Amino acid sequence: MIRRLYDWTLSLAHHxxxxxxxxxxxxxxxxVFPIPPDLLMIPMIIATPRRAFVIAGVATVASVLGGLLGYAIGMFAFEGIGQPILESLGKSDSMEDFNARFNGVGFWAVLIAGLTPFPYKVITIMSGWTAMPLGTFLVTSIIARALRFFIIATLLWKFGEPIRDFIEKRLGLMFTLFCIVLVGGFLMVRYL
Incomplete structure (x- = not known):
């Protein structure tokens, strides 16, 4: 099923x-959707490099708006389903502790999920579920998604087809390593 979704997503690039x-x-x-928009962006930009930044802009705006939907899903589904279950199990205090811890690092969670292959939808839903401040969520989502999509657009615009293989195979790893170094640097500054 995932392969069919992947192929369908790629076929949209020529529509x-x-x-x-x-x-x-x-x-x-x-x-909710399991296939990242990068798979559609890449062939679109390769086909029309002069529109690379328009394509990245559309992906950014739509992704952030979709993130708001994920936030709403987390906020409203938790209230109606998750919280009553936790209360019946006597675990509502545990959720408050988890929410405080998640929201304490929420900026980083959203930034890292927005940049890396980690499913962004998980963080959008968790952000609503834990009642992360909407402003923090929104600003971080804009930064993360814009960085991700505009870096891809810039690489494809500048280097074209040869960079495609690199992006499809290694860009997620490079973003992940970048985030590890970035967070590690901040932790070193904070604790040293």
Missing amino acids: PKALWALALVAFIESS
């Missing part, structure tokens, strides 16, 4: 309404 398809994929990927 006359590809920009709208990208917006839809980026939107739903941020809350």
Whole structure:
């Protein structure tokens, strides 16, 4: 099933309404869809490099708006389903502790999930579930998604087809390593 979704997503890159398809994929990927919009962006940018930054902009805006949907899912589904279950088990105090810890590092969680292959939808839903301040969530989502999509667009615009293999195979790893170094640097500054 995942392979069919992957192939369907790639086929949208050549559709006359590809920009709208990208917006839809980026939107739903941020809350429920398993295939990242990068797979649609890459062939679109390779086909029309002069539109690379428009394509990245559409992906960013749609992804952040979809993230807001994920936030709402977390906020409203938890209230109706999760919280009553935890209360019946006597675990509502544990959730308050978890929420405080998650929101204490929420900026980093959203930033890292927005940049790396970690499913962004997990963090969008958790952010709503833990009642992360909406402003923090929104600003961090904009930064993370814009960095991710505009870096990909810039690399493809500058280097074209040869960079495609690198992006498809290694960019997630590079973003992950970058985030580890970034967080490690902040921890060193804080504790040394």
